Amino acid sequence: MSAHSFAGETAIVGIGATEFSKDSGRSELRLAVEAVKAAIADAGIKPSDVGGMVTYSSDTNPDVDIARSLGIGDLTFFSRIHYGGGAACGTVQQAALAVHAGVADYVVCYRAFNERSGNRFGAGVQGRAPMPNAENAHLASYIPVGLLTPASWVALAAQRYMHVNGATSEDLGVIAVADRKHAATNPKAWFYEQPITLEDHQNSRWIVEPLHLLDCCQETDGAQAIVVTTKERAKDLPHAPVVIQAAAQGSGAGQDMMTSYYRDDLLGLPEMSVVARQLWESSGMGPDDMDAAILYDHFTPYVLYQLEELGFCKKGEAKDFIKGGRIELGGDLPINMHGGQLGEAYLHGMNGIAEAVRQVRGHAVNQVDGLERIVVTAGTGVPTSGLVLSHDA
Amino acid sequence: MSVDHSEALAALVGMSTGFPTVALDLVNEPMIRHWAEAMGDTNPVYFDAVAGVTAGLGGIVAPPTMLQAWSMVGLTGTLKRESSRGEKKDLENANDTMMRLLDEEGLTSVVATNCEQEYDRPLRPGERIAMRATIETISDVKKTGLGVGRFTTSLSEFFSVDESFPSDPSLRDAALAKAERVGTMRFRILKFAPQASAPAKPPRPKPALTQDNAFFFEGLNEGKLLIQRCTACATLRHPPLPACGKCESLEWDTIESKGSGEIYSFVVVHYPQVPSFDYPLPIALVALDEGTRIVANVSIDPEHIAIGQRVIARIETFDNDLSLPVFDLDTGA
Numbered sequence: 001m002s003a004h005s006f007a008g009e010t011a012i013v014g015i016g017a018t019e020f021s022k023d024s025g026r027s028e029l030r031l032a033v034e035a036v037k038a039a040i041a042d043a044g045i046k047p048s049d050v051g052g053m054v055t056y057s058s059d060t061n062p063d064v065d066i067a068r069s070l071g072i073g074d075l076t077f078f079s080r081i082h083y084g085g086g087a088a089c090g091t092v093q094q095a096a097l098a099v100h101a102g103v104a105d106y107v108v109c110y111r112a113f114n115e116r117s118g119n120r121f122g123a124g125v126q127g128r129a130p131m132p133n134a135e136n137a138h139l140a141s142y143i144p145v146g147l148l149t150p151a152s153w154v155a156l157a158a159q160r161y162m163h164v165n166g167a168t169s170e171d172l173g174v175i176a177v178a179d180r181k182h183a184a185t186n187p188k189a190w191f192y193e194q195p196i197t198l199e200d201h202q203n204s205r206w207i208v209e210p211l212h213l214l215d216c217c218q219e220t221d222g223a224q225a226i227v228v229t230t231k232e233r234a235k236d237l238p239h240a241p242v243v244i245q246a247a248a249q250g251s252g253a254g255q256d257m258m259t260s261y262y263r264d265d266l267l268g269l270p271e272m273s274v275v276a277r278q279l280w281e282s283s284g285m286g287p288d289d290m291d292a293a294i295l296y297d298h299f300t301p302y303v304l305y306q307l308e309e310l311g312f313c314k315k316g317e318a319k320d321f322i323k324g325g326r327i328e329l330g331g332d333l334p335i336n337m338h339g340g341q342l343g344e345a346y347l348h349g350m351n352g353i354a355e356a357v358r359q360v361r362g363h364a365v366n367q368v369d370g371l372e373r374i375v376v377t378a379g380t381g382v383p384t385s386g387l388v389l390s391h392d393a
Numbered sequence: 394m395s396v397d398h399s400e401a402l403a404a405l406v407g408m409s410t411g412f413p414t415v416a417l418d419l420v421n422e423p424m425i426r427h428w429a430e431a432m433g434d435t436n437p438v439y440f441d442a443v444a445g446v447t448a449g450l451g452g453i454v455a456p457p458t459m460l461q462a463w464s465m466v467g468l469t470g471t472l473k474r475e476s477s478r479g480e481k482k483d484l485e486n487a488n489d490t491m492m493r494l495l496d497e498e499g500l501t502s503v504v505a506t507n508c509e510q511e512y513d514r515p516l517r518p519g520e521r522i523a524m525r526a527t528i529e530t531i532s533d534v535k536k537t538g539l540g541v542g543r544f545t546t547s548l549s550e551f552f553s554v555d556e557s558f559p560s561d562p563s564l565r566d567a568a569l570a571k572a573e574r575v576g577t578m579r580f581r582i583l584k585f586a587p588q589a590s591a592p593a594k595p596p597r598p599k600p601a602l603t604q605d606n607a608f609f610f611e612g613l614n615e616g617k618l619l620i621q622r623c624t625a626c627a628t629l630r631h632p633p634l635p636a637c638g639k640c641e642s643l644e645w646d647t648i649e650s651k652g653s654g655e656i657y658s659f660v661v662v663h664y665p666q667v668p669s670f671d672y673p674l675p676i677a678l679v680a681l682d683e684g685t686r687i688v689a690n691v692s693i694d695p696e697h698i699a700i701g702q703r704v705i706a707r708i709e710t711f712d713n714d715l716s717l718p719v720f721d722l723d724t725g726a
Contacts, residue, residue, distance in 0.1 A: 126667045130601035140600030140610075141632045144717055145690050146670040148598075152662050156678055156688070160658035163700045206673075209661040209695075261678050262631070262686050266658060 004246065006100035007282035011234040011241035012092065012389065013106075014043025014227030015354040020190055020345030023117040024221035032061040032112035033069045035223035039108060040070070043227040044238040050227075051104030052077030054091040056348065058084055061112050077104040083257065084121075085296060085379025086271075088349025089387045093247035095228035105229060111350040112223030120219050124149030135257070142259060151216050151299060153258040154381055155208040158301035160266040162210060164316070169210055171319040172300040173201035175335075176214045176342055178328045179297060183339025186365050190218055191343045215300040217341035224350035226357070231392065241392050242360040245373070246282035250274030251383035258381045267316070269302065272309035272377065275386040280311070283388040285373060287311040290388075292359060292368045293333060294352040294376040297340040302380035310375060329366050337366040349378045356389050398494040402531045402543070410488035410547065412562035413525040413569055415554065416463040420520040425455050428462065454515035460551055460576045463516070464524035487528055491545065492584070498534075500542050500584040509579045516553070516575060523554045525569060529579065542585025549578040596712035597669045606633040608647060613716035616708050619647040620685050631685040652706030653723060654681040661695040679704055679720055691720045 016038025018024070018031050040047055047070040053063035057080040067075055077098040081087035088111070095107035115121055125139055126148045147153065161167065180196045183189035196214060204213035234241035252270025254263035263270065280286050287310055295306045304318035312333060313321035327335045338344045338355035345351050356376045358364040378385040418424065429439045437444035438454055445452040455463075485493070516522070532544040552572040559568055600610055609632075612619035620629050625642035636643050657680040661673045675698050677691045689706070691698060704720035711717065 123665055126598060126665075130599045132601050132603045134603065134605070136601030137603045137606045138632070140602070140606055141688055143598045144600050144711075144715060145676055145688060146597075146662060146667065146674050147660070147676050147688060148667060149662075149665065152660055152676070155660040156658055156676070159660060160678075160700065163658070206661070206663040208663060209673075259688075261658075261688065266678075 002281075003284070004248070004278065004282040006096055007246050008243060009100050009231055010096040010228055010244045011231045011392070012226055012244065012353075012357050013229055013234045013237045013239060013241060014039040014041075014045070015225070015357050016040070016042050017224045017347075017351065017354060018112075018222045020188060020220050020222040020347070020351070021116075022190070022219075022221060024114055028112050028114050028118070028223075029061045029065055029069075031114070031221070031223035032059075032066050032110055032225075035112060035225040036066050036108050036110050037070055039110075039225035039227050042239070043106070043229075045106055045227070047072045050106045050108050051075060052079075052095065052098050052107035054079045054081070054094045054107060054109045056080060056084070056087040056091070056111055057082045058087075058348075059111055059113070061110075066110070075104075077107060083379065083382040083384070085298060085348040086382035086384040088296070088353060088378035089247060089376055089385035090249045090378060091350075092226060092228060092244065092353060092387055093249060093385060095226075096244050096247050099228055099230050105233065107228045108225055109228065109350070110223065110225040111348050113348075114221040115346065116219040116221050118221070122149060122151065122216070122219055124152070138257060138259075149208070150258065151211055152208045154299040154301060155211045156259075156261065157266045157381070158299070159210050161301060161305065164265075164267055165319065167304060167319040169202065169212065170198060171304070171322070172211075172215050173198045174322050175297065175300040175303045175327070176201050178322075179336050179340040179342040181328055182337050182366050183343025186339050186344060188365075189339040189344040190220065191339060211299060211301070214342075217298045217346045220345040220347060222345055222347055222351075224347045224354055226350065226353055234392075239361060242357045242389050243392050245285065245388040245390050246279040247385070247387050248275045248278035248282070249383065249385045250278070255383060257383075260381070269305045269309050269380055269384075271382075271384050272306055272380065272386070275377070275384055276310045279375065279386050279388050285388060287375075289373055290333070290375050291371040292337065292374045293335045294356050294374065295335050295340075296349050296352065296377045296380050296384075297336060297342055298346065298379065300342075303335070306377055306380060310377070329368065334368050337364060337368060352376055353387065356387070360389050360391060396498050398498055399533070401494055402491065405487050405491050405528050406531055408487040408528055409566075410526045410528060411486035413523050413565040414464060414466070415558060415565075416522040416524075417467065418463070420455050420463060420516045420518050420522065422453060422518050424462070425453065425459070425518070428456055428459055432456070450515055452517060454517055457512040457515065457576070458510065459516075460510055460512065461549070461578055463522040464549075464551065488526070488547070491528060491531065495543060495545075495584040498543075499586045502539070502542075502585050502587045504539065504583050504585070506544065506581045506583050508581070510576060511578075512576045513574055520553050521555065521558065522575070523552045523558060523565065523569065523572065525550050525552075525566070537583060537585060539583065540585045540588040542583045544581055544583050546579055546581045549580065550574055551576045551578070592668075595669050597715055599715060605635050609633055610716070612647065612649075613708055613718065616716075618650040618652050618706055618708065618718050620650050620681070620683055621645050622648050629683055629685050631687055648683070650681050650683050650706070652681075652718065654679045654704060654706075654720075656680075656691070656698065656700055656702045656704060657686055658700060659691070659698050661698070677704070677720060679706075687718070689718050689720055693720075693722055
């Protein structure tokens with residue numbers, strides 16, 4: 001496999017979001033429209049310039065409804081990506097491929113939901129009707145025994161990882177504490193000014209052992225949109241382009257949706273390894289070149305796995321890598337400076353991409369000094385995706 | 394029962410439940426015919442005057458069981474009385490008072506237990522019927538299959554009256570003293586406290602079955618824990634898939650697992666709690682000795698479950714229609 005032909009040729013030029021809340025009081029479609037409108041304005045383009053739209057297959061808001069709402073007009077590219085939060089960086093990849101191929105000039109990626117006041121993902125699949133199709137047949141191994149929620153699916157893998165690698169609940173807590181520390185100084189974060197201690201983490205109630213409440217991300221109402229175009233076009237726009245040095249999707253051997261329990265070991269995320277291989281090869285960069293990382297944090301354990309799969313440390317050593325403030329602002333590899341999905345908001349990974357854009361632009365609230373390059377990941381435990389973003393060097 | 398109204402209830406026994414009432418309609422042929430048709434009673438004495446005469450009844454008569462029907466107040470009248478109950482206590486009659494006291498005792502549910510009627514003579518079209526009801530008995534608190542409660546009996550007496558029967562309700566009791574009684578009815582109810590029963594546990598959510606995975610659940614229903622096997626290369630696989638990831642063969646059969654294995658990983662679920670399950674809920678990923686892994690319930694104390702424990706499966710049936718393997722600690726016994 002060789003480097004992607006579109007690597008380094010496209011850029012993120014606009015970001016827009018609603019507030020992040022627990023009860024938006026508006027429809028999911030309206031949230032989507034607000035975020036897309038804000039992202040288009042941030043990019044300095046007109047709605048009619050947008051030729052493509054990408055979202056998640058789990059999003060309930062049709063691209064055409066947003067297009068009609070904002071007078072976007074003709075669309076020449078529209079696409080939806082499966083696997084929940086695994087789609088996040090994949091939407092940007094689709095957009096980059098489309099603009100690079102000349103299929104559309106500007107593509108908007110978006111995700112919008114009332115995931116706290118409406119359909120709560122944390123409740124899991126308890127109400128799923130047993131319609132006979134392959135996705136439900138997959139769940140047949142878990143639903144009748146009561147393994148119903150994302151927290152439980154992650155926990156069953158994490159218990160093995162912790163057992164083999166000697167990682168503890170306190171190690172997971174280090175990640176939660178770092179995220180909440182960052183959120184505490186981010187006014188957009190739900191947990192603004194609410195840092196936690198490791199003791200708070202340990203004292204929080206069990207959700208699914210070995211996961212405490214504070215190992216689990218929030219549920220959020222809100223929307224995030226992102227505008228992608230070619231690097232060439234980006235030069236004429238208000239913001240300095242945030243170059244997509246690499247964008248990749250990955251599914252690995254023995255892949256399953258959240259329940260890949262039958263692989264040789266349960267100690268990695270092979271799909272993230274597939275993503276990492278492409279990111280480093282296409283960008284010509286490696287983990288040592290990254291000034292920071294946005295790592296998908298719906299549940300803390302998979303942050304450890306990701307550090308290993310991306311090559312920041314060796315297998316099984318992430319629990320030691322994260323110690324001593326290394327992943328906090330000011331450390332060697334700050335992660336999730338916006339507070340992550342534990343601290344800022346759970347926008348299925350899209351708010352993390354926006355944070356990476358702000359970091360590269362240089363005006364994030366928790367700015368990493370001198371940041372030039374950053375890696376972003378999408379949902380873990382599912383087929384996933386990733387990005388390497390940088391200044392226009 | 395936190396409240397005991399025994400004394401107040403005893404004082405109600407023998408009291409009239411209100412002024413005597415008079416039927417809205419005279420005994421009449423159309424209502425007799427509708428009743429007999431609804432009941433499927435084809436006795437000609439209810440339709441045919443000649444048959445009535447022949448039978449020595451002097452003409453058409455009303456079915457005896459219509460006795461109470463003549464005196465009923467109708468839907469609207471019933472609603473009026475119910476809306477007045479409890480709102481204005483000065484309008485309460487003895488029956489209202491009895492029901493309120495029983496409600497206050499916590500005996501809020503009601504079931505009719507029996508009804509006995511006695512007929513003094515047949516009723517004929519054109520007769521006017523009046524009715525007087527009294528509270529005959531109120532029992533002590535009894536334990537019943539439905540819960541604790543009191544039985545109450547009301548005695549209704551039915552009279553044939555003429556057009557001189559007073560329209561002033563307060564004069565009716567005196568008028569009945571001279572009237573001819575035509576029948577009586579004893580109506581017994583149980584007022585009881587509904588038993589607080591635990592909400593029934595809803596059944597476990599069912600697996601979605603396709604042509605690919607149905608064999609696994611059918612095997613469990615027959616008491617077998619099956620593992621899919623590629624007939625081309627003999628590779629075992631679980632969960633079920635239509636083809637072999639090793640050799641692409643679509644051909645497969647199954648082997649029956651011995652059910653022995655060890656805990657490869659596990660969780661203990663605390664939240665969210667779904668009513669079909671008991672919490673904390675331990676669930677294990679079991680590495681079967683045959684080589685495949687399976688996610689299953691375990692009957693091991695959540696405090697003591699651990700990776701590496703040897704376990705053995707038994708097949709348990711839930712809700713009469715779902716069989717699943719449940720793993721116990723394998724003590725080697």
